[in-house]
Amino acid sequence: MLGFKFEGLGWFTYEIVRYWVDNVTDVKWSLLFDRQSDYFSDTNADIIILTPKTSHTPSITVWNEFSLSRWLSKNDVDAYFSPDGFIPLRSVVPCFPVVHDIAPLVYPNYMRWRDYIFYRIFQIKMIKRATHVFTVSEFSKNEIIRYVGCPQEHVTVAYNGLHSGFKNQISKKSSSTDYAISGNYFFYLGAVHPRKNVFGLIQAYNLYRDGHGSAQLVIAGRKAWKSARLDALLDDSAYKNDIIWLSYLDGADLQRIMKNAVALVYVSHYEGFGLPVLEAMALGVPVITSSDSAMSEIGAEAVLTAESLAHHDIAEHMHRIESDLSLRNALIQLGYEQSTKFNYSMSAQNILKKMKIEIERIK
Secondary structure: OOOOOOOHHHHHHHHHHHHHHHHOOOOOOEEEEOOOOOOOOOOOOEEEEOOOOOOOHHHHHHHHHHHHHHHHHHOOOOOEEEOOOOOOOOOOOOEEEEOOOOHHHHOHHHOOHHHHHHHHHHHHHHHHHOOOEEEOOHHHHHHHHHHHOOOHHHEEEOOOOOOOOOOOOOOOOOOOOOOOOOOOEEEEEOOEOHHHOHHHHHHHHHHHHHOOOOOEEEEEOOEOOOOHHHHHHHHHOOOHHHEEEEOOOOHHHHHHHHHOOOEEEEOOOOOOOOHHHHHHHHOOOOEEEEOOOOHHHHHHHHOEEEOOOOHHHHHHHHHHHHHOHHHHHHHHHHHHHHHOOOOHHHHHHHHHHHHHHHHHHHO
16 A cells, blocks of 8 residues: 555555565565555566555555455465554454554544544554564564553564665755755654644754754654644744745655754654654764654664653754764764664565464464
């Protein structure tokens, strides 16, 4: 189900599946989509289109419990791998979902009500029904065990990595002409909804500017839901003319804008991984991120951390990275080293190995 521009889940799906269909020849691959897709048309995998298109949670339920279940029952399938975490509860085929996070269970107030109801009813059931569960960080593994109550051996970590289109050798050059960026700037990348804490980021930025900071703030990402409160904060900011809001960016354009930033400021309340943190480290960009989620695990000693609601601490980190060249250089070097620890190829191999073990175990 890859019908949209890629974010974290899309890249995970593409890179894991691409590795398998390109390199694993002793398995017959059938790739199931909810719409026409050309992402794997150059491979020997069977491309199967099942309806309906999954544009909202009711259609996801229909796709999984009826279309997918029916297809699995009619075909000789050894296992079903679900990179988006949704599996058919009615099927008896061994199922292996990737649960990237359980944010809907931890922070239901950040969800749209219809989505919360769906996750509350189905996510726990899917995790418990799964033959085995994969997730993208030790943080998420511990959260799944804590909130769902499944045993530790039921969950395996397979980290995200840098996708195949990522170029960590992209050159630094001005990126201001097309985007009204002038001078130094801090950068945020990601979807915009309450859990991402862009509201808190702008509050921290206001404090940074009150403390005589001068860099702009560039926010790159689509507005998802519940953005009215954020819009009001932005309108009231004395520095709103220096807060640059960009639409979805990808490819070299995105990487160039990130690489030119003073730092990535990614202080989400809750993440299963936090892919922008990894990308920034690989590009040699210092990172300020949350201490109360997965990002402190991903960044380790290579990032500065603060609690996501500690706006003064976040603002102070912005001042430190801007003014302390030795700190900045140290973070850049540590970030380069830390980023090499995450690899989609290794995760793809580990997932497939574990699935084969589990399939043999239950035969």
